[in-house]
Amino acid sequence: MKKLFSFLLLAFMVVNLAHAQQDPQALKILNQMSQKYKSMNAFKATFTQTLENPSAKVKETMQGDILVSGPKYRLAVSGQEIINDGKLMWTYLKDVNEVTITENDAEAESMSPSKIFDMYKKGYKYALAGTEKQGAETVDVIELAPEDRSNPIFKVRLYISQKDKTLKSWQMFRNNGNRYTYSINNFVANPTLASDTFSFNKAKYKGVSVVDLR
Template sequence: MKHLKIRSITLLLAFLSVGFTYSAIAQGDKKSTAILDAMSSKYQKMKSFKANFTYTPEGGKPLKGDVTVKGAKYRLSIAGQEIYNDGKLMATYIKETNEVNLQDYDPAEAGELDPTKIYTAYKNGYRHAFIKEQKSGSRTLELIQLTSTSKNSQVAKVELLIDKVDKTIKNWKIFQKNGSQVNYTVDQFKPNLTVADSYFTFNSKQYPGVEVVDLR
């Protein structure tokens, strides 16, 4: 059960992160392609960023979380878990049991919505279309719908709300093929932070009495 929970959290943290190889021609109308390319370029130019977000599963209570990304490294906090990934080793700390699971990080096995690959995932495995513009306070947001073209994907479609001016993602909703949905809203976004590499490495000294489960 723990591993299923960990995998679901990693899978659902879509569209916050960096780095995917352009291995196929993007499928979509010209307007959505231009918007998504501008968004992707925006994130790729950042040396790092941190996003605080609200995560709301269908029928569940809103949860707060945050993710910090630097190149292939990320650190994610959500639902009583801390996930550290220094690009080589992934450590998942579970607060409730004071336990950490260690495993080698293999980008090839991390899945289509790996937090370090997702903001250009639209370029491979999705059709995309511009739906409409909508207002959020004084901001104008552009709604883009991504529809999965992969039979093996757990995701049916994703709806993205992108700020028309600064091209950052403000909200996204993921529709899974099993019928479940999850909604994310970015509450605060900070680009180009100075973050030490050690921030992405789990340090057992900071968690007295932690049980280490080495899955390597």
């Protein structure tokens, strides 16, 4: 009964957020964050990703690296590399030494690392949920709910630094009970980029098998 009550309370909160008017204070903070990242030519960061599903007693943590420049990004996590130049996407699996090439799907990539800072602008309701401490920093907590009820993600929570408007961490809540938390550990603005940063250089992966699905 207690679990049922908690579930109904959570559902009520989510429905309220989905039907609420857009929060002007939340919009101001989100716009400041978005502008912060748009002012950078690129950025790189190391992060911790945690997957939790309490009902399934699952908790997994992994480390990753991300490099972003506009719509382009390069992500490395758990033996996998994903490279996206805005047109093509390469997914490399280290354990089988195989890369799959596909065309970039803008819709499927709506939650990509390059779009997390602008996702609120289309298809989401948002509200300022409060403030809290993360380490020595005070962060604003913004909650977003998709307008499309068929979206497998029913809530996104952003933790934005009050000091410099950078995104310190974020959470994604899925309908299957999975909760993903991404925490930024180290952040570097405007790093120097090699010319082939956002392309897959086959010569650097000896014996790699290529699966071209374009």
